[in-house]
Amino acid sequence: MKSFLAFLVAMGITVTLGDAYCWSRIHKPGEAKDGCMINGKLYPFGRIERTEDCYTCGCSEGGMDCCSLFHTPVAYDKKQCKVVFNKKRCDYDVVQKNNPSQLCFVYSRVG
Structure with missing residues (x-):
């Protein structure tokens, strides 16, 4: 039982340290006609595996959600x-x- 508890504590610490930095942005109506603009570069709608600034994003007409690929x-x-x-x-x-x-x-x- 003690080793199981130690395992749970270790996993809890690992998960806590593994969170990525994330941000969201809502587009104004009509703002995103062809995709999402991130630091001057236009990305297509859908999933963006890796931006030039090392983020993974979801891009839609309504907005975008991005998380860092780095810690x-x-x-x-x-x-x-x-x-x-x-x-x-x-x-x-x-x-x-x-x-x-x-x-x-x-x-x-x-x-």
């Missing part, structure tokens, strides 16, 4: 390491300040 590191060795956004992977890398080719351990991330 921001918040707990890591801030004296020895720095955060660099990797746009190709849509995620943050935490690397050593004096040797950016070496990754640092990240304790937690938030969306």
Whole structure:
């Protein structure tokens, strides 16, 4: 029973740390004729798997809902390491300040 409780606590923490940052926008009537505009780029109606800014979105004439594909590191060795956004992977890398080719351990991330 104790191991089951420990498992539930661990899963609860993992789920909490796994939430993505999300936002919604409602279109004005007639605003979205051909799709949704995100940072100057027009995307077609429907599901958008990945925008140029690393979001996944749903686009309709009524509005759009987007969630980030990345999670921001918040707990890591801030004296020895720095955060660099990797746009190709849509995620943050935490690397050593004096040797950016070496990754640092990240304790937690938030969306």
